[in-house]
Amino acid sequence: MDVVVEPGLEHQAERARSRQGLLMGLPAMIYLFVFFVIPLGFVVMYSFATRTRTGRTELAGWNLEAYERLGETVVRAVAFRSLWIAAVTTILSLALAYPLAYFISTRRPATRNMLLVGVMIPFWSNFLIRTYAWRVLLDSDGIFTRIMSGAGLGDGRILFTNKAVIIGLVYGYLPFMVLPLYAAIERIDWSLVEGARDLYASGWSAFRRVVWPLSKPGVIAGSILVFVPSFGAYVTPAILGGNKKGLMGSYIVDQFMDARNGPLGSSLSVLVLVVMLMGTLVYFRQGGRSL
Amino acid sequence: MGKGVALSTAEPMGATRWLLRGHSALVYAFFYAPIIVLVFYSFNESHLVGRWSGFSLRWYEAFVQNDNIQSSLWVSVKICAASTVISVVLGTLAALSIERFRWWGQKAFDAVLYLPIIIPDVTMAVMMLVFFGETAQLFNVIPGVDLTNGLEKLVLSHVAFNISFVSVVVRARLANLDEAMEEAAADLYASRWQAFRRVTLPQIMPGVLGGALLAVTLSLDDVVVSSFVSAVGATPVSVYVFGMLRKGVSPLINAVSVVILAASMTLVMASLVLERATSSRKR
Amino acid sequence: MGDKGVAVGLSGVVKRFGDVTAVDNLDLDIRDGEFFSLLGPSGCGKTTTLRMIAGLELPTAGSIQIHGEEMGIRPPNKRPVNTVFQSYALFPHMNVARNVGFGLEMRKVDKAERETLVSWAIDLVEMGEMAHRKPAQLSGGQQQRVALARALVNRPEVLLLDEPLGALDLKLRQQMQHELKELQREVGITFVYVTHDQEEAVTMSDRIGVMHDGRLLQVDSPERIYEHPTTRFVADFIGQTNFLEATVASADEVVLANGDRLRLSTDHDGGAAVAVTVRPERLTVHGRGEAPGGTHGLDGVVDSVVYMGNAINYTISVDWMHLEVRCPATLAGDRKYEGDEVTVSFDPDHASVVIG
Numbered sequence: 001m002d003v004v005v006e007p008g009l010e011h012q013a014e015r016a017r018s019r020q021g022l023l024m025g026l027p028a029m030i031y032l033f034v035f036f037v038i039p040l041g042f043v044v045m046y047s048f049a050t051r052t053r054t055g056r057t058e059l060a061g062w063n064l065e066a067y068e069r070l071g072e073t074v075v076r077a078v079a080f081r082s083l084w085i086a087a088v089t090t091i092l093s094l095a096l097a098y099p100l101a102y103f104i105s106t107r108r109p110a111t112r113n114m115l116l117v118g119v120m121i122p123f124w125s126n127f128l129i130r131t132y133a134w135r136v137l138l139d140s141d142g143i144f145t146r147i148m149s150g151a152g153l154g155d156g157r158i159l160f161t162n163k164a165v166i167i168g169l170v171y172g173y174l175p176f177m178v179l180p181l182y183a184a185i186e187r188i189d190w191s192l193v194e195g196a197r198d199l200y201a202s203g204w205s206a207f208r209r210v211v212w213p214l215s216k217p218g219v220i221a222g223s224i225l226v227f228v229p230s231f232g233a234y235v236t237p238a239i240l241g242g243n244k245k246g247l248m249g250s251y252i253v254d255q256f257m258d259a260r261n262g263p264l265g266s267s268l269s270v271l272v273l274v275v276m277l278m279g280t281l282v283y284f285r286q287g288g289r290s291l
Numbered sequence: 292m293g294k295g296v297a298l299s300t301a302e303p304m305g306a307t308r309w310l311l312r313g314h315s316a317l318v319y320a321f322f323y324a325p326i327i328v329l330v331f332y333s334f335n336e337s338h339l340v341g342r343w344s345g346f347s348l349r350w351y352e353a354f355v356q357n358d359n360i361q362s363s364l365w366v367s368v369k370i371c372a373a374s375t376v377i378s379v380v381l382g383t384l385a386a387l388s389i390e391r392f393r394w395w396g397q398k399a400f401d402a403v404l405y406l407p408i409i410i411p412d413v414t415m416a417v418m419m420l421v422f423f424g425e426t427a428q429l430f431n432v433i434p435g436v437d438l439t440n441g442l443e444k445l446v447l448s449h450v451a452f453n454i455s456f457v458s459v460v461v462r463a464r465l466a467n468l469d470e471a472m473e474e475a476a477a478d479l480y481a482s483r484w485q486a487f488r489r490v491t492l493p494q495i496m497p498g499v500l501g502g503a504l505l506a507v508t509l510s511l512d513d514v515v516v517s518s519f520v521s522a523v524g525a526t527p528v529s530v531y532v533f534g535m536l537r538k539g540v541s542p543l544i545n546a547v548s549v550v551i552l553a554a555s556m557t558l559v560m561a562s563l564v565l566e567r568a569t570s571s572r573k574r
Numbered sequence: 575m576g577d578k579g580v581a582v583g584l585s586g587v588v589k590r591f592g593d594v595t596a597v598d599n600l601d602l603d604i605r606d607g608e609f610f611s612l613l614g615p616s617g618c619g620k621t622t623t624l625r626m627i628a629g630l631e632l633p634t635a636g637s638i639q640i641h642g643e644e645m646g647i648r649p650p651n652k653r654p655v656n657t658v659f660q661s662y663a664l665f666p667h668m669n670v671a672r673n674v675g676f677g678l679e680m681r682k683v684d685k686a687e688r689e690t691l692v693s694w695a696i697d698l699v700e701m702g703e704m705a706h707r708k709p710a711q712l713s714g715g716q717q718q719r720v721a722l723a724r725a726l727v728n729r730p731e732v733l734l735l736d737e738p739l740g741a742l743d744l745k746l747r748q749q750m751q752h753e754l755k756e757l758q759r760e761v762g763i764t765f766v767y768v769t770h771d772q773e774e775a776v777t778m779s780d781r782i783g784v785m786h787d788g789r790l791l792q793v794d795s796p797e798r799i800y801e802h803p804t805t806r807f808v809a810d811f812i813g814q815t816n817f818l819e820a821t822v823a824s825a826d827e828v829v830l831a832n833g834d835r836l837r838l839s840t841d842h843d844g845g846a847a848v849a850v851t852v853r854p855e856r857l858t859v860h861g862r863g864e865a866p867g868g869t870h871g872l873d874g875v876v877d878s879v880v881y882m883g884n885a886i887n888y889t890i891s892v893d894w895m896h897l898e899v900r901c902p903a904t905l906a907g908d909r910k911y912e913g914d915e916v917t918v919s920f921d922p923d924h925a926s927v928v929i930g
Contacts, residue, residue, distance in 0.1 A: 009647050010632040021392020028385035028454050029400055035451040036407060039422035043414070046421055059425075096318055103315040106302045115315075117563060122322050124504075124559040127512045128529055129548040132536050133325035136332060136545065141342060143328055171325070174318075203303050232411025234515050238537060249413045249515075256420060256519075266421070269414045280409050474630050475663035477650040479677035479724070489676075493667045 046266035055260030066267035075251075079271070082248035085162060086230035089169040093177040093226045094219065096170065101181035101218070102211075105188075116182070123175035131239050134168050135159070138240070160242030168236040173229060177222035184218025185211070224283050228276045248272060326552065333545035350546035360547060363531040369442065370527055371510040374449035379503045381450070382457025383495075389458075390465040391473075407455040412515035419448040420519040441522030448520050449510045456509060457502035464498025465491075497566060504562050508555065579641070581606045581732050581764040582627055587636030589622050589788075596622045598788035600636070604732075604766060609758050611767045611775040614785035615811070620768045623785070624734050627766065629653045641731055651680070656725035657734040660741070662717045664709040670696065670720050671705040677728045695727035698757070715746045722757070732764045739774065751778055772812045776800065784808045801853075806930040809851040816857070816897050817849040820927070828927060831894050836870055840927040848927050854900035856924040859888060859910055865919035872897070876914045890918055 050061035069075060104115045122130060137144040138159040145157055158164050188211060196206035234249030241247065248268070255265030302308060336347035354360060388394075389401055407415065427438040438444055468491070476486035511529065518530045526534075528551065536544050582604040589597040597619040604610045612620040625631040627638060629650035638645045640654055656677065664673050674695050678688045696705055699719035709717055718738060725733055738754075739747045755778050758765050769775050775782050776796040783793040784807075792799060792808050803809035806817065820828040826839045828850060842848055858869075865871030874892035888899040888910065897918055901908075910916055 010634050013632050013647050018392055018394040021388045021397075022394045023388075024384045024392070025388030025394075025397075025400060028381040028388075028404070028458070031381055031450065031454060032403055032407075035422070035447055036418070037403060038426075039418035039451075040406075042421045042425055043418050096321075099311055099314045100318045103311050118319055118322070120563075121556060121559060122326070124508055125326070125555050126529075126548075126551050128514055128533060129329075129552050130326065132532075132544065132548055133329040135536065136329055137325050141339060171321070174322070203307070207303075228409060229411060232413045234413050235533070238533075249411070252413050252417060253515075256417065262421070265417060269417045272411050272414050276409055276411060276414075280405075469661055469663055471659045471661050471663035472665065474650070475657070475659055475665075476676070478628055478630070478655075478657045479728070480651045480680040481676075482651055482680075485680060490665055494665075 043266045043269055046262050047270050049263050049266075051261055051263050057262030066263035069264055070267060070271060075268075078246065078248055078251045081162075081246055082231055085166060085169070085247065086227050086233075089166055089173070089230040090223050090227045092166065092170050093174050094223060097174060097177035097181055097222065098215075098219075101178050101185050104178075104182055105186040119175050119178050119182075123179070127172055128235060128239075131168050131172055131236050134164070134171060135239055138164055138167075159240065162241070162246075164240040164242075165233075165237050165247070168240040169226075169230045169233060172236060173226045176225040176229075180221040180225065181215065181218040184215040184221075188214045220283055224279045228279055231275060232272045329545060329552075330549050332542070333549040335542060335545075338542055350542045351550075353543050354546045354550065357543070360528065360531060363526045363528040366442065366445075366525050367511060367527040367529065370445045370449060371507055373446045374453055374510050375503055375506040377446070378450045378453035378457050378506050379499060382454045382502060382506075383461050383499055385454065386458040386461035386465055387491075390462050391470075404455050404458055407452040408459065410452075412513070415448075415452060416516045416519040419444075419451070419516055423520060439522065441520065441525030444520045444522070445517055445525065445527065448516050449513065452513075452516070453506040453509060456505045457499075460502035460505060461495055461498040464495045464501075468494055500562065500565070504558065507558065511551075511555065579606045580604065580639075581608075581641060582766065583637075583639040583642070584623070584627075585637050585639075587623070587626065587638060588634045589619070589626060589631065590634045595788050597626070597633075600788075600790050602783060602790055602793065604764060605781075606641075607762055607764055608780040609755065609765045609767065609778060611769055611779040611782045612785055613769055613772060613775040613782050613811075616770055618785040619788040620770075620785050621736055624657075624736055624766060624768045627732070628655055628657045628734050630657075654731040655734055656728050656730040657736065658718075658721045658725050658738045660737045662709075662721040662738075662741075664717055664720055664724070666709050669706050669708055670701060670712075673709065673720055674724045674727050676724065681728070691727050695723040698726065698760075699723045714742055715750065718742065718750065722754075726757075726761060726763070729761075730763065732766060735765060735767045737769055738767075739769075739771075747774075754778060776812070784811065786811075801924070802926045803851060803928055804926070806849055806851070806928045809926070809928050813853065814898060814900075815851050815853050817851055817928075818895070820848050820850050822846045822848055822927075832872075832892070834870070834872070836922060836925070838922055838925060838927050842927065842929055846929065848929050850925050851928050852920050852925045854887070854898040855885075855902075857897060857899040857918050857920050859890065859899055859901060859908070860917050860919060862915045862917050865917045869919040869921050871917045871919040873915070873917050876910050876912050876916055879910070879912055890916060892918065 045059060046057055047066050048062045048064070050058045050063065052058050070079075100119075104112055104119075107115060136142055139145065140157055140159065142159075145159075158167075192214075193206055193210050196210040197203065199206075232249050232252075233247065234253055237247045237250050241250070252265050252268045252272070255261045255268065259265075303311060332343075333350060334346050334348065335343055336349065337344035385400075385404060389397060389404070423438060423444050427444075430436050430438045436443070472490055472494070473486050476490040477483075481489060513527075514529045514533045517527050518533065521527060521530055528547075532544060532547055532551075535541070535547075580603045582602075584600050584602045587597055587600040588595070600619075600623060612623060614620050622631060626633050627640075627645075629645065629648055629652075632647055645653060665676065668676070671692055675688050675692045678691060683691070693702075693705075696702055699722050701716065701719050701723065704712060704716060704720075709720065712720065718741075721738070735754075739750050742750060751774055754765075754767075767775070767778065776799075779796055781793060781795055782799050784791045784799065786807050791805050792803065794802075799808060800812055803812065803815075809815045809817070819831045820836070822840055822842045822844050823829050823835065824844055825841070826837055828836050828838050828840065828848060830836060830850065836850065838850065840848065859876075860866075860871075862873060863871075872892045874890040874897065877889040877891050877896065880887040882903075884903050886901045886903060886909065888901065890897045890899055899918060
């Protein structure tokens, strides 16, 4: 009559359940191990490997040369230029996106959904093609150029300059800024703002003291989502940029294509990875959860 | 939603209000003007990109007749289909495993699962290049596998980044799903499988479809990783177009771009309509 | 009640989550056909206990039997019980009828019988017109009814309810309390009801088990729990009360802190520190020295008077403590005022000795 549940049975049942969970994750785990973790390992190994005279990378004679080369003036210039461009892109995107996100979140639900779809469509459209569209606009014969010079706003020929790259990057990644900002602002409890309006009277200081702090997670998330890909961008500079070796993404690609310097290309990739990991860490520290 | 009081306080007054509206209108113009110009010029008769000389469909004809583009489109469709199917299955399973179970080593898996999302394209591309360079022969030993054929390498690397995106989308959906729902199913005599099939799956379906759409988009969008691993004879359309437009603008690219753009927009519109339909059935 | 069988028998049930003991050596028999409430503050282990009966959680040790049958590690889908969840957990993609029919469908009840049973259950909770609506189209109270029907349609041996009224507003909650009680009488199924609301437990239950920190402190009828609590926690948790510190003198006598001796039976050892608890409405206020015979009187001074409409609340300081007294307004003729010297009295039958 008094069959007692053995202390072990609860554990057994739990273990069976966790085994089931492990089994479900296993295919993806194995896949990512083989086709992501191992490749990553190879890149790290390459960064310590030796480059032969013919440009092959030999997994032997481990050394730090590729990392020492990161200190060289050329490499540093590339890194700083990339950081600079990524920073300008991020700030410009934030300046463009914040008012828009604010505007969208203060609409009525039906309007709001339509406006959001308006942001989603470029987000989901082909990135390459969207960048290419700027190439058409900025062409020396293009509309943008003609309007600029026609209006006497100076030389409109900015194609193949950093300006063009920044425009392209902002254009490409702006939805990544708008969407998290919208998500953060939309969640704000407006009765707080109402209360703040009572206390501070001016709408501006209510914004500064209530809305801005509450929307910060969105600002951080959006900034990282724009900064990281801008820093490693390859396609945009290749289409709109002038000096093809001037930025990180192109510089890395170049190490594998033309310069045939696997170790340097790998150490640069590791560098980019570290920058991105730090950015992400900051994001999670700030209490962000999903990307 | 439904914060009725909100809008009056949230909307700024006076000049700021109009500044905000004007700004938003300009940003939307910024979003769409380049696309509209591109579409407009794709119907240009002239072979000079910036000069309008009359309406013509000649560049679309050239597109249809260009075998290279046609075959690269076909390559893209194959890669996209295969990588989407594989990553949706693996990504959904991974999402369930992380959201619904507790097991040893789960945290580490979770972290690795995030990496492909935040890693820059270039790094991913380098990884794939180096990896296949070092291991292709090893894989070729397996009967039926031939990695000198670019197609398989492309599918393999697209799955590598798509699994993570799918799983994130599905997880977001799962996290919003009340776990009591599955308990209720079990309480009502459903077996594990029945509970999943009848209760969990129907509810995460929008997430699974959203993940699939994301996988399709990313696969079609990818230039960098693909150009690193593609081999002669298996060039996806994005890589092909990228190669063309690095050389300069041409009205032919305009036409190709508009076709690709139309395809991706149709996909998004279809999914939005679908979502609207399913959510309105729920209301 | 009386000699009916045991519907749910728990013996020596322990549940630990890591280092935390959620349920600590619980012994409990729930009788067949009764409305039993597990009452306690949040985190006391009541929900965990319910979940263990349902099979959603396995005990670390101990035995759970339903109608004498050992549950062991049997999964929830193989137990003869059904649960009404706190969040209702209705399936949003199915309409009311499909929700209610889900359990029958899983048990492969044939379609014709299923339809009869489903419409019986939907009518039982008066949701007939809503059968084809989706849960999102229903109000909280209506969802609650569907959740009930979905569980009851299976004619479980025991129905488990986890704070089912928690999400409803006060008025609806009171109405549902009444309906639930009626429903339980109608279907005659054993209800195990988890709540932290003492009023709810008192008005609905045949018996109440009060839990605190994973332990079952007292199992009794609502009247016994209210009038004769055995522990300080139970006395305090259920309604307002006064505690008079005391020590046990013998098996039928305690000594109050002021030295007064009081004839009260207790099973605590002599010398044990206890408290005598008396409800505010069991105390009466008289002029000094006018306490009727057979009662115990304590001299004091009126500290404050609060007029409540149907009653008057006095706070009276006797020499070592304050007493709360609740006087029905019908006795307003005897109304006392601040500073009045009075005697507060109570019948020892209305007092209980509690420990803790």
